[in-house]
Amino acid sequence: MARLPVYLRGLIELAESGVDTVSSVELADLAGVNAANVRKDLSFLHAHGTRGVGYQVDHLIGEISLALGGGEPSPVVIVGIGNLGRALSRYDGFVAGGFPVAGLVDADPAVVGKRIGGRVVRPVDQLAEVVAESGCTVGIIATPSASAQEAADQLTAAGILSILNFAPAVVHVPEHIDLRQVDLATELQILGYHQHRRLLERAAALATG
Amino acid sequence: MARLPVYLRGLIELAESGVDTVSSVELADLAGVNAANVRKDLSFLHAHGTRGVGYQVDHLIGEISLALGGGEPSPVVIVGIGNLGRALSRYDGFVAGGFPVAGLVDADPAVVGKRIGGRVVRPVDQLAEVVAESGCTVGIIATPSASAQEAADQLTAAGILSILNFAPAVVHVPEHIDLRQVDLATELQILGYHQHRRLLERAAALATG
DNA sequence: GTATGTGAATAGATTCACAGCT
DNA sequence: AGCTGTGAATCTATTCACATAC
Numbered sequence: 001m002a003r004l005p006v007y008l009r010g011l012i013e014l015a016e017s018g019v020d021t022v023s024s025v026e027l028a029d030l031a032g033v034n035a036a037n038v039r040k041d042l043s044f045l046h047a048h049g050t051r052g053v054g055y056q057v058d059h060l061i062g063e064i065s066l067a068l069g070g071g072e073p074s075p076v077v078i079v080g081i082g083n084l085g086r087a088l089s090r091y092d093g094f095v096a097g098g099f100p101v102a103g104l105v106d107a108d109p110a111v112v113g114k115r116i117g118g119r120v121v122r123p124v125d126q127l128a129e130v131v132a133e134s135g136c137t138v139g140i141i142a143t144p145s146a147s148a149q150e151a152a153d154q155l156t157a158a159g160i161l162s163i164l165n166f167a168p169a170v171v172h173v174p175e176h177i178d179l180r181q182v183d184l185a186t187e188l189q190i191l192g193y194h195q196h197r198r199l200l201e202r203a204a205a206l207a208t209g
Numbered sequence: 210m211a212r213l214p215v216y217l218r219g220l221i222e223l224a225e226s227g228v229d230t231v232s233s234v235e236l237a238d239l240a241g242v243n244a245a246n247v248r249k250d251l252s253f254l255h256a257h258g259t260r261g262v263g264y265q266v267d268h269l270i271g272e273i274s275l276a277l278g279g280g281e282p283s284p285v286v287i288v289g290i291g292n293l294g295r296a297l298s299r300y301d302g303f304v305a306g307g308f309p310v311a312g313l314v315d316a317d318p319a320v321v322g323k324r325i326g327g328r329v330v331r332p333v334d335q336l337a338e339v340v341a342e343s344g345c346t347v348g349i350i351a352t353p354s355a356s357a358q359e360a361a362d363q364l365t366a367a368g369i370l371s372i373l374n375f376a377p378a379v380v381h382v383p384e385h386i387d388l389r390q391v392d393l394a395t396e397l398q399i400l401g402y403h404q405h406r407r408l409l410e411r412a413a414a415l416a417t418g
Numbered sequence: 419g420t421a422t423g424t425g426a427a428t429a430g431a432t433t434c435a436c437a438g439c440t
Numbered sequence: 441a442g443c444t445g446t447g448a449a450t451c452t453a454t455t456c457a458c459a460t461a462c
Contacts, residue, residue, distance in 0.1 A: 001402075002395070002399055004398070004402065005392070005394070005395040005398040005399070006379060006395070008398075009377060009378070009379075010379075023442085023443065023444090024443075024444070025443085030379065031379060032379045032381070033432095034432070034433060034434095035433095036432075036433060036434070036435090036445095036446090037431090037432065037433080039443090039444065039445060039446085040431095040432090040445085040446080042444095042445095043444085043445060043446080048444085048445085049443080049444060049445090050439085050440070050443085050444080051438075051439045051440055051442080051443050051444045051445080052439070052440040052441080052442050052443050052444080053440075053442080053443070053444090054442095054443065054444085055444090067402060067405065067406075068398050068401050068402050068405070069398070069401030069402065069404060069405045070405045070408075074397075074401055074404065076397065083295075083296045083299045083300060084296050084300060086292075086296065087292045087293050087295065087296030087297075088296075088393070090292045091292060091293060091393060091394075093377055093393060093394035094393070094394055094397060096394065097394035097395075097397060097398055098398075098401065099394070099397045099398075099401070137404060138397060138400055138401070138404075161404050161407075162400035162401075162403065162404055163400075164396055164397060164400060168218060168302055169218070170215060170218075170219070170239065170240060170241045172241070178400055178403045178404065178407075180396055180399065180400060182391065182393070182396055183214070184297070184300060184302060184303070184391070185214070185300075185302035185303055185305065185306035185308070186211070186214040186215070186306075187373055187389055187391055188283075188285065188303065188306060188308045188347060188373060189213070189214040189217075189277050189278070189306055189307075189308075190211055190214070190389065191347055191371035191372075191373060191387055191389060192277050192278030192283055192307070192308070192347070192371075193210075193213065193276060193277050193278065194371065194387045195278060195283065195346060195347075195370050195371055195387065196276065196277070196278045196279045197276075198370075198387075199279075232420085232421060232422090233421075233422070233423095234421080242454095243454070243455060243456095244421095244455095245423095245424090245454080245455060245456070245457095246453090246454065246455080248421090248422065248423060248424085249423085249424080249453095249454090251422095251423095252422085252423060252424080257422085257423085258421080258422060258423090259421085259422075259461085259462065260420080260421050260422040260423080260460070260461040260462050261419080261420050261421050261422080261461070261462040262420080262421070262422090262462070263420095263421065263422085264422090419462100420461105420462085421460105421461090421462085422459105422460085422461075422462095423458105423459095423460080423461095424457100424458090424459090424460100425456105425457095425458095425459100426455105426456085426457085426458105427454105427455080427456070427457095428453100428454080428455070428456085429452105429453085429454070429455085430451105430452085430453075430454090431450100431451085431452075431453095432449105432450080432451070432452090433448105433449085433450070433451085434447105434448085434449070434450085435446100435447095435448085435449095436445105436446095436447095436448105437444105437445090437446090437447100438443105438444085438445085438446105439442105439443090439444080439445095440441105440442090440443090440444100
């Protein structure tokens, strides 16, 4: 479920403020979702609370972190060190979330060899070695769209388990690879779509009412 | 619907290759979704095809672009010019998608005044002016989590219609503002969750089978 | 024959509502 | 009394299947 990381963030904040017990309603409020939803999610994780009281914050943090990758950090390798790749490689949130950036590769010889955040960019044809050395299980595609499928194939061949694709292109991967798409321009276009629809609705209301 | 931008990308590629008619099956394949889904989406847009033949590519492109904001470009303002903000402000995909970056603001005086991609970073307390001058309708939050809610409030006050939040924090906005959350670390955590679950399932299968 | 358009069926997620525990 | 845990109801999205049109 996509809500677990949000719960985790809220819980960590609570723990830091010295709170040690939380009700489903409070947690739901913190995460911006329904309380029943929170209870369903937590009971699915076998993270039980005590009736009349609530859930124990530190216990929940443990259970959720466990579910989110078993506490083991999963190093990531970034393919494509353009503007976006550079930003991602320096993004603190990854390390904090248990995803240290362990490898950077690029196809452009002009970029290969540069140091970014203490790591040297290596040629894309050494991807398999980089993955093997660092034990990466997650790959990030930050290449131009045209190279995205190639990058996905190379990551698959290198033995990666999951791929996060930032390129605005549909890529196909084998069944056993977990693929997620994050398309920044698409996100904006969805907002634009809503804006436009709201405009149209207002116009329609004006015409009929 | 979140699929329209994906269709649009595929259609543009088709148009560039000289294809002028496409079936729902082909388009579905290109976008990685079900064919019936494509037909439902398109019929909702009143973008009709001809039975036995398919849809006309250029007509579809027109209809979808229209739905995605009426063809009008919506300038965006970015709040928070750290690593991520800088990368976003230089990200070509925004301009291509009809979302030119029209304003950059930051709270840090050390950052204010710098030029990024031809634009000068302005102080965050001039946000309302920046929005008014450039006619921005979309705001991007790329601040640290702690400042995200404040940024959202300021964008709301400045008259923004939609907000794209990159900060890993839940922010609350008035009903009439359209908010989308893009959390990079969360995306990775979801991948980690799937990896971990697959591991557990395999272990369980081993135990029972 | 081929491909759309759409009602019906299915699956999935969310929310309600309340019994049961502390 | 307060809060969890969960069956039932509801809403939404996806998929199927086929009548309809070219």
